[in-house]
Amino acid sequence: MTTPLRGLRTAPTHAILWVAAVFVLVPFLYGVLGGFKTSGALSADPLGPPSPWVTGNYTDVVTSGPFWRQLANSLFIAVATTALVVSLSAMAAFAFARFAFRGREALFTLFTVGLMFPFAVAILPLFVLLRAFGLLDNPLGVILPQAAFGLPLTVIILRTFFRSIPKEVEEAATIDGCTAFGFFWRVLLPMARPALATVSVLAIVASWNNFFLPLVVFNDPNLWTLPLGVQQFHGEYMADTARILAYVVISTLPALAFYAVAERHLVSGLTAGATKG
C-alpha cells in the first residue's frame, strides 16, 4: 500500500536525478564507445553502439611506448610529491599542534596564507627560478613546487588531527621515556594513519591532474605526464577522433580506478574544512 504511493512521490526526484545522470554520462559514453569505432563511423553516428566493434584504437594506445612512459612519469611524480609533502607537513603540523613556541601562530598563519596563492599566479616566476636552479626538464622541477603548494592544506588538516589526539597519550609516552621525535615517529604517526591517508589521496590527485606546471617545465617528450600526453596526442591526430577518444579513455582509467578505491578518503579530505567550519 505505501510502496506505490512512495514511488509516486519520489518520481519527480528520480526524473531530475536521471536528467543530471544523463548529462554526466553522455560524454563518458561517447568517449568509451567512440574508441571502439573507426573515425568515419564515429562522425556518421556519434552515440550509437559501434558496429563493428573496432579494438584497434585501444590496442594501439596500450601497445605504444609513449603511453606507458607517460603513465610511469605521472606515477613517479605523484608518489614522490606525495611522500615529500606528507612527510614535511606531518613534521610541521606536529610542531604546530603540540609545541608552544614563540612565533608559532605567526608561522602557522604564513602557511595558511599560502592557500590563497593560486598556482597560476606563481608559475611564471617559478619558471624563472627553476631555470636558475637548473631544474627545467627535470622531474624535481615539478615535484618540488607541487609539494610546496600542497603544504598549506596538508599542514592544516594534519594539525587539526594531531590536536585531537588526547594529551594523556603524550604524557604516557613521555613517562615511558619517549623523546619528542620518538613520540612523533612511534605514536603519533601510527595513530594518524586515517588522516595521512586522506591527505595522501588529495596530494596524489592534485599531482596526477596537474597540467600547467609540467607543460612549462618539460620540453623533453620523454618526461611528459599523462595530461600533457593526451593534449599532445590531440594535437597530433587532430582528424582521427576515435583514436584520440581511445587515448583519453585509457588515460582516464587510472584516475577512475583510484577514485573507486580511495573515494572515502578523498571525500573526507575535501569536506574536512567545510563541515568543521
Add this chain to the structure above:
Amino acid sequence: MSTGVRAVTGPGARPAPPPGKPFGKLSGKPAGNRTGSAARRRRRGWVTAILFVLPALVLFGLLVLAPILVAGYTSLHRWNGVGPPGDFVGLDNFTRLFRSEIFLGDLRHGGILIALSLAVQLPISLSLAVLLNRRIRGRAFYRLLFFAPYMLSEAVTAVLFSLILSPEEGLANRLLTSWGLQPWTWLSEPDTVLMSLFLVITWKYFGFHMIIYLAGLQGIPRELSEAARIDGAGGWNVFRHVTLPLLGPTVRISVFLSVIGTIQLFDLVWILTGGGPSHASETMAVSMFEYGFKRSQIGYSSAISVVMFLISLVFALGYQRFVLRRDLEGASTAMGDHR
C-alpha cells in the same frame, strides 16, 4: 588543488589556544619556576619545534613565497627573460595592462564566469545535494557518478569536450541536427564560447560542490526539519528557513572555492579554445601564459601575475573578514553542538 577550505581560518581567526601538552610545558613554565635548567629545556623545546618546521618552511619560502616576490620585482621591468632584468620601467607594465582591451576583456570574462557559477552552477549542485540527502533508491550510484568528472584532469576533460563540441563532426551538433534542430556554434563564435566554456566547467565541477553540500547537510540534525514539518511548514519553507540557514557556512565556503578557482582558470581554456576566437574566452591566466611563455614579455606577463595575485588576495581577505567571520563566531555557539 583548490580545496583551501580551511584557508579561512588563517589570519584574522582567533588564535588557537595553546595546547598545553607536555612538550608545550617545556616552553611554558610560570615565571616563578624559572631555574637555569628550565630555561635550558625551554630553549631545547624551541629548537626541536623549529627543526620540525624548518624543512617545510624552506620549501614553502623558496617555491611559494619567493616566486610572488620575484613576480613583483620583474613586473617593474621590461624584460625578455634573457640575462638579468635590466630595464626598470616602474609601473608602465601596469598602466599598459589597464589600457589593454584584451586584459579588460579577461576581467570581464572572469566576472561573467563567476556570476554564472554562483547563479547557476551552485544552485544546481545544492538542489541535487538536497535530493540526494533523502533516502532514495540509487543514491550511492548517483553520488559516485556525479563526482566522477571531478577526478579527470582538466586537460583530459578539455580534449574530450573539444571533440564533443567541434563544429561539424562533434557529438553535440550531431545530436542537435538529428533532432531537427539547428547546429550551435559552441566554441567557434565569440558570442557563444563563454557559455560553452561554462557548460564544461559545470560538467566537471558541480559534483564537487554537491559533495561538499552533502557533507554539510549530513551535519544538520534531521529532527530540526521534522519539527518544522510538524509545525506545518511545507518542503520549500523547511528548506528556506531551516536547511539553508544551517547550511550557510558550507555555502559560503563553496562560493569562496568557486571564485578563487575561476580567477586562476587556465587548463580548460587553453586546450579548448586557446582563449579564442578573437580573445573572446581569454582569462587572465591564459593572457599571462601567452605573453610570458609565447612572446617572452616577462615583465608585462609578471604584471598580470601580480594583478591576479592582488585580486585573489583582496577577495580572500575581504571574504574572510566580512563573510566568513560570522561562521567563526557562530562556531562556538549555535553550530558548536553538532559539528
